[in-house]
Amino acid sequence: MDIRAYNRDKWNKQVESGNPWTVPVSPEVIAEAKLGRWGVLLTETKPVPRGWFPASLAGIDLLGLACGGGQQGPVFAALGARVTILDNSPRQLARDQEVAAREGLAITTVEGDMRDLSIFADESFDLIFHPVSNCFIHEIRPVWQEAYRVLRRGGALLAGFNNPAAYLFDWRKAEQGIFEVRHKLPFDSRNLTPEELAAEYDPDDPWEFSHSLEDQIGGQLEAGFRLAGLYEDTQNTPLGAYMPHYIATRAIKP
Numbered sequence: 001m002d003i004r005a006y007n008r009d010k011w012n013k014q015v016e017s018g019n020p021w022t023v024p025v026s027p028e029v030i031a032e033a034k035l036g037r038w039g040v041l042l043t044e045t046k047p048v049p050r051g052w053f054p055a056s057l058a059g060i061d062l063l064g065l066a067c068g069g070g071q072q073g074p075v076f077a078a079l080g081a082r083v084t085i086l087d088n089s090p091r092q093l094a095r096d097q098e099v100a101a102r103e104g105l106a107i108t109t110v111e112g113d114m115r116d117l118s119i120f121a122d123e124s125f126d127l128i129f130h131p132v133s134n135c136f137i138h139e140i141r142p143v144w145q146e147a148y149r150v151l152r153r154g155g156a157l158l159a160g161f162n163n164p165a166a167y168l169f170d171w172r173k174a175e176q177g178i179f180e181v182r183h184k185l186p187f188d189s190r191n192l193t194p195e196e197l198a199a200e201y202d203p204d205d206p207w208e209f210s211h212s213l214e215d216q217i218g219g220q221l222e223a224g225f226r227l228a229g230l231y232e233d234t235q236n237t238p239l240g241a242y243m244p245h246y247i248a249t250r251a252i253k254p
């Protein structure tokens, strides 16, 4: 099973079906950003604290990692950052190019895998922005190691990811507010039986994977990062009323 090829196709389809994480920012958002009024999401509802970014983004080299969709990249470009967006879905990257063309912004887009940043030299970026997306790959330690390698000393990796506990429940029932423990952690779509797949998945859904906090936070520390910030965020679902679904971290390369 080629997870990357499978999820590329599914994310291309998500663009067609209007998944909110594929809808680009409006001209108003870019106009506001140019006036210094801006906010971006690593998770679903809480904007990233302003203090997690450098005082000015003008001229910094910023990598949006698995960050296509025309959402954060254009805002960073409007603030003067030199933006590169890497994503596995050409349709998601086309969103960034659409906004760049519409707004007269420069954004470099690269189709690639978040686990393999070998096209970038060591210490190429000042900031890496990595919104919730590592649930779409089965191994995340390489992501932290590669992010560490391509970041400059003193640079920061801002990452959003899912709380693994959210994967315990039957997805369809959880949408109706019925929380039935069904899945063993770590969750891996590939382990679902055909019956479970039919019951819990839409045909156009990407494969998903849960990751332990040991792999999420321990993995960043093991790669060499120093944790400098953390917050939790909620999801607009019935489960969101019971537990924070997301975690965001700020990690520094010392």
Ligand SMILES: C[S@@+](CC[C@H](N)C(=O)[O-])C[C@H]1O[C@@H](n2cnc3c(N)ncnc32)[C@H](O)[C@@H]1O
Pocket (backbone or CB within 6 Å): 004, 007, 008, 011, 021, 041, 042, 065, 066, 067, 068, 069, 070, 071, 072, 086, 087, 088, 089, 092, 112, 113, 114, 115, 131, 132, 133, 136, 137
């Ligand atoms: C929820 S979207 C995140 C982007 C969005 N701008 C946001 O604010 O969250 C998840 C993204 O991860 C990308 N993705 C999935 N697997 C990937 C992989 N192996 N390497 C790079 N990107 C991947 C998808 O194509 C999709 O654009």
